[in-house]
Every structure is written in structure tokens, then in C-alpha cells.
Amino acid sequence: MSFDWGTAAEMALVLMAWSLLYRDNVFYRVAENLTIGWFMAMSLVIGLDLLRTRVYNPLFIEGRWLSPLIIVTILGLFYLLRLYRETRWLARWPISLMAGVASAVAVKGVIYAQIIRLVTMKSWAVGGLETINNIIIAVFTFTGLCYFIFTKEHRGVLGYLAGFGRYALMICFGWTAGTYLMSLISMSVGHMQTLMQVPGIYVSAVAMIILIIGIIYDIKVKPKI
């Protein structure tokens, strides 16, 4: 088994990260700060690379000074002025522009994909299981939406519809919570895979031994947790 330093370093870091499961300790804090530092370095490297290809090259090498790029660069520099209290208000211009683009792009997508397509219901006269499915979906969508009416008290017909809508949403949320838990399980199981291959197996063995000792310690010695 070739013992290369890369895997050893990786395993050491993973063990430092998982030491939190035992309790918060120095190793965990070091691992956390290392990862923030590396993430910052990666962001800076890629940020500067993007800046070079999108702003520096066109401006200084291709000399496109009169193009709208010069306005964007100035707005970008305003954005960096958010760091200082006096010039903080200048940064609101680029933020407003970005917010304008983000909202418009979102809204233009919402009308078709999230409203028109979802409001289109299917026929109730197809026959067999398909009809029942279409009926259930139409009723659940209708009553679910009635539940989201806020400026009218849920009494009378609306109260009945919204009450049923709450049950419809409850089934939907229960199902989402169930699949969410499965997502958590497969996330943690997936990470186990790295610890079950050759170099990581020792780390897991050590972890298991510590756990067993911990449990025995709880039973024998410590009366009350």
C-alpha cells in the first residue's frame, strides 16, 4: 500500500473535522479556519482571473475605452467602496442594478414556468386511475391555494376549502420531510465511503473504539448524564 502524503493529509483533516462529534476542540477549530482560508484563496484566485479576462484585457489590451465596459468597471469599484462607512451609500447603485437584473430575470421566468404551466389542469374525463389522479391534483391545488388567502377570515365556504387545503399541504410536507431525511442519510453515508477505503479504514476503526469506550464509560462510571 503506497503511503502517499496526500491521502494521509486528507485523512488527518477529516479526522480533525469529525473530532467535533466527540466535543468542540482545538483540532476542529483549526480545521475550520484552514478551510475558510483556503476558500478565500480560491475565491481570490478565480475572482482575479475573471477580472483579468472581463475587465483588464478588454480595457487595457484591446483598448475598448469608450465601450459601456467602462461604466460597469466604475460601478464595480463603487461596489468595493461598501467597506468604508462614508462611501457606503455609493455602493447602492451597483446593488440596485444587480437587484434589477435578478428580479426581472426571475419574474420573466415565473409567469410561464411557475404560474401558467402549473395552472393548466388535465381532463377529468380520461377514465380510470388517470381521472382520479387529475381530480386529486386539481382539488389539492385549488384548496391549497385557498389556504394562502390572508385578507379574508377562513370561515364558511372558504373556511371549509382552506381547512381541506391545510390537510393537502400537510401530506405534501410530510412527504417532503421524509425525502429530506433520506437526503441527509445518503449525504452522511456517502462521506463514509471515503472512510471505508483502505487508508480511511483505520480512522473509522479508531472512531469505533473511542465510541465503545465512551458508551461503556457511560454505563459503568458516570451515574447521571
Next chain:
Amino acid sequence: MSFRKWISERINQDRTIFLIYLLLIAIPMLRPIGLPLPIEEPTRKAYELLEKVPKGGVIVLVSDEGFPSWAELGPGEIAVYRHAFRKVRQDGCKVIMLTCYEIAGMILGERALSYVDLTGLKYGEDWVQLGYIPGYEAVLAAMMTDLKSIAPVDKFGTPTKDIPMLKNINSIDDYDFLYACTYTAMDVYIRQWGEKALAKGVPIVINMLSGTVPLAMPYYRAGTLTAYLNSVVAGAGYELLIGQPGMGAALMDAQSTAHILAIALIIFVQGLFILRLMGGRR
């Protein structure tokens, strides 16, 4: 002292469950049991859609997963990359890779690419990596109409105007397959691609966390989302479909056993709770 009191006092529940969890996962990973694996209908549909991409078609692979979700989305991502590059080799398709949510997506996209053997394929003619383009939804909207304007250069700095492959590829009219791998909500991709892709008949396939699959059902039923991969279960299924079992298949047994423990615990805890309620004590 009653057994129930002894359990709750002397045993630290977290550690015990954690130990059982570790054992249940370790056993199948060291000695695979080979439990049967159901392949879902959307996974099969995603496979057929990629298989049906015409000769010389353009496949767009957007990798927006994050580090924590690599364990879940990795198997599916690697299987789709292997299948896409097999199409490049057989049918001369073109592959465009890009990332628009966060930098981690680009790194994990490269990691998935490292599982594919690229011998005999030429960068710039068979596949292009556009790297990380900041802007998330603005990039997804812009790539539908004018790809070269939002991505002036590729990851290595060569201008997209000069890349031979991208000469006549610039908008939705030139794409034949849209794939995204995301660990946040998938409605952003459907909002930006849905309308135009549906009009052109271009399929949209999204590899998503199993926690977000229920959120995608309205789009799947409305037809804007053509097919989806339900995280690692679908990843393992897709690996079987392309005949190259790998990371996903190995995880399946461990998934099952860890899952059984979860279901057993939830029934045990809820059962206790309901019994206590029947007994009148809240």
C-alpha cells in the same frame, strides 16, 4: 430501575445510535451484500433522452453542485459525464461544460471529468469547459439567447470567438440536450430554460438532491422538466444503465442498511410517543 429509565439515563443515545450506524455502514461496504436496486422511470427516461441525442448534437452540462452534496450527486454526475463523452466518441456530439452558481461546482465538474477517459478527444473541437461564470440566474437566461456574450472566454482564457467548436453554437437553437446538477432549488433552471426548451423540444434533465425531488414534481407533471435523477439512488441506477458500475453502486448497500436503522428508530420513537399519549401522559 425500569429498563426504559436505565436506557434514557445511562446510555447516551447519540453515541449508541452513532455506533450502530457506523457498524451498519461498515459491514456492507467491506463485504457488499448486493441487494436488488430498483431503477426509477425518470432515470431510464434521462438515459434514453441522452442516448437519442442526434449525431453532432450539442450537450450542455451545467455543474452547480457544492462540496457537501458531492457524495449524493457525484455518482449521477460521473455516470452522465461518461455517457455524454461516449456519445462524443460514437456520434461526434459536442459537450459544453459550465458553472454559474459557485466555484465549488467547477471544481467538482473537473473531478467528474477526471473519471472519463479523454484519449483521442481534442479540447476545443469535441468539448469545451467555460469554467465559472458568476451571475447564476442571469447566466442561465443569457445562455439561452447569446452564449458568447455572457462567456467571452473559456476557463483557460481563450476567447470563445476563436474556439472552432463554438463557431455556430450560440443559443437554444443549437443545443440538443440541457443537463444541470444542482444542490439548491431546481426551479431556477426550469424558470430560465423551461419555456424556450419546451418550444424547441430540447429535453431538460436535472440531477438533484432527493430532498428537492418533491419540489420538482409540479414541473415534471407540467412537462417543463423532462426527466430528473433522484440523487445517489438514480446515480447507481444510471451507472447500471451505462454498464459501468462505480461509486453509486458501492454505496447502495450501505444506504439500505443505514436506512433500515432510520426507519426502525422512527417507528420505535413514534411508537413510544403514541403509547405515552394513549396512556394520557403528555
Next chain:
Amino acid sequence: MIPAGKKFELILFLVLLGLLYVAIELSRRGIKVPKIRELAALQAIPEVVGRAAELNRPVHISTGIGGLSDEWAPMTIAGMAILRNVVEYCGKLGVPVKYFCIRAHMLPAMQDLVRSGYVKGGRPEIYSEDMVEFIGDGQQRALMAAMMGYITREKPAANILLGATFYETYISLGCGAVQGCLQIAGTPRLYYQGILVALADYPLIGQELYAAAAKVTGNPPDLGSIAGQDYNTVVCLILIVISTILATIGSALWNMLLKW
């Protein structure tokens, strides 16, 4: 001028915008200020804080990791509006509050929210500087670790989580449920609706957070916006009925409308 398939979309968009604009203007000018229905979570605030006073335990409040100047700002603002009401009750009953802040620019805003809550509640002497604790900028794991530690150590009587919350929803509500706190939680983010309903005693589902914030602040434009959203919901309900009827009688009118 307008290509095929876009006319109906444009008309619907203008109708939705128009209804919203009319509702907001009517409410702003005071002609028709809408009243929002009773929301279980808002009615529960006095009971939750009262229980905290009886048990003489603190209340843990949080707005998640959303900031005030990114796309999650509206959710955070709505969460803060409700928390202002909660802190006021805490001031009246003399209950200490704890908030972990992980956005540097939110620190001053939260400090004066908590301080003014206690002043308005009539017990300014209870307010202390460490009620709003700053734990590093934008570090979700730091917030999760801090919440886990605080809830398991201090065992607060109530755990209130409102705003743009991400993975810490699960951690905070899970710890709170284990420690037996009464929990009010609300976020419009779709991903965590299941967890809210499963683990919180008084969940605010989907858009209810905005409605609750508008009800608490009573600010006419917000109330008008909620009323406008209700008119849009009614428009969608009508469209659902129409599309169902058209589909059932088998007429292709609906598809023609979409392709018009």
C-alpha cells in the same frame, strides 16, 4: 409586435401587476386598508413568552443567515418585524432574549431592535449587551454550532426562527424539539416547509411569514401588497377552474390560448 405564445403571458402579467398596484395604492391612501386573518403563530406569541416567564427561562430568537442587502433581504425584514413584537412582549414580562448575529451589517439593527423592545415593554434595565452576540460574518456552521450549544446548554423555553433560514432551520428546530421548547418558525423558502411543519409547534407556511409581518407592522403598503397577492391568488383559482373545465370537455381552447 408580440410573438406567438406570448400574448396571453403578457396579458396575465399586466393583470397581476395591475391588481397589485391598485391594492397597494388603495391601502396607501387609506381608502381600503385590508385586515389580515388570524394567524396561529402570531396568537401564540403571548402564550409562548408567558410560558418563558413562568419557567423563568430565556427565549432564543433568530433570523437565519439571510442578510439585509442580498436577495434574502425581504424575508429577513419580515422576520425582524415579527421579532420586534416578540421582544416587546419579552420586555413586558421581563424575559431575557438571545440572538446570534452572523451578518456584520445587521448587528446595529438587531441591537437597537432588542433594546427598543425592552424600552417599549417598560423594563429597559433587563437589556444587556450580550443578548445580541456577533459570531463571525456569514459562517453558517458557526451559527449552527452556536445555536446547538446555546439550546442544549441554556434550555430556553421558546425557540423562534423567522426569516431566510437555510440548513440551520433543521438544526435549530431539532435541538429545540429535543429540549422541549415551544417553537415558532417560518420561512418562505420551499425547501424547508416539511421540516417546519414536522418540528415546529406554530409553523408559518410559505407566504404566511410576509402576511404575519404585514399584520404586525400594520404598514399600509405591505397590507396592500398582501391584499394584491390575494387578488392574484383568486385569478389563479379562476384559471384553474377554467383550464379544468376546458380540458374535461376536451376543447383545445386552452392550448390555443397558450400558443396564441
Next chain:
Amino acid sequence: MLSLRRREICILLYIIPAAIILINHFTGELSAATSEVLLWASTLATFAILLGVINLFQHHITILARRRREWPYSTILLASFIVTFAFNYIYPTGYDFVINRLLASLQMALLAYVGFYSYTLFFRASGTKNPYVLILLISILLGLFYNLPMRDVIWTGWGPLGKWVNDVPNTGGMNALVIGVGIGTIALFIRTILGYEESYLGG
């Protein structure tokens, strides 16, 4: 100078790109302007990345300068930042190793512990709620069994039953939620145009 600070400029900077994009969406014209505006947003996002890094750098430098409580951790953070950043230009293979191997596996491990913690948390937490949540419990169990890879071993009915719940009742409820969120997005859009959303524009 004061007039430059007014809100209307921010709202104008919000409305002009929004109008360009929406007009292009509905009429198809102004496509060149739309591409330009989207490129602007993408370029400004690049500056946002730099701001994040500088902000964090400043924060830790002040901790170091004032010898606050956790200054040793800040030195580790800044050291790893500077070394890795320098590696990119003097020793690229080292940079790739640190980012692709160390950072990736460390980030996965750091969030894996959350997976473990949530594993145990869900059971103990879900056992304390009122019985009204019985519907919730049944659909949670169904969700778990449907996603179980070896479900056919226990009962072959889980697949079709789970698929039906996923495709029909869940879709109905989720339709209502997604339409609600869609309407909320449009409401936020118009409130910002009318100037009632101060903070959204960085206020």
C-alpha cells in the same frame, strides 16, 4: 451632492435593466441590450466575490491587530490564505492539490458531521409533537420506504405506492406552494419599483 444620494437614482438603476429584460422577453426586440445588461450583472458579480474576500481579510486583520480572544485561529486562517494564494503563482501543482484534494475533502467532512447529528436528531425530535401530525408521520415513513434502495425486498408495493404519493397528492400541494411563491416574487418586484422595498436595494 445630497441629490445624488436620493432613493430615486437607485430605483431608476433598478427599473431600467428590468424594463430592458422584460421588453425583450415579451417582444423579442432589444436582444443586444439584454445581452449587454446580463453581462453587466455577471461582471458586477465578479466584484462581489472580491468584496467578500476583502471583507473577510479585514475582519481577521482587525482580530489579529487587537489581539482579540481567537487571534491564533485568525493567524492560521490568514496564513493558509496567503500561502495557498501564493502557491497558485509559484507552485501551481501545490495549489491544485490543496484545493482539489484538501479543501474538497475537508469541506465534505465538515458538513458530514451535520449529517450524522441530524441522523439522530430527527428521531428524538419527531417524537415530541402533537398527534395531529399523524398524517405527517405516515407520509414521512412512506417517503423513507419509497427512497429505500432495497424496498422491493421488504414489500414490492412500496415503489408504486410511493410513486403515486409523489406524483399526485404531493404534486397537488406543491403546485399551490409554488404558485404562491411565484405570486410573491411578482409582488416583491412591484413593491421595489414603487419604492417600498428599501433594503432590497442595499439600503
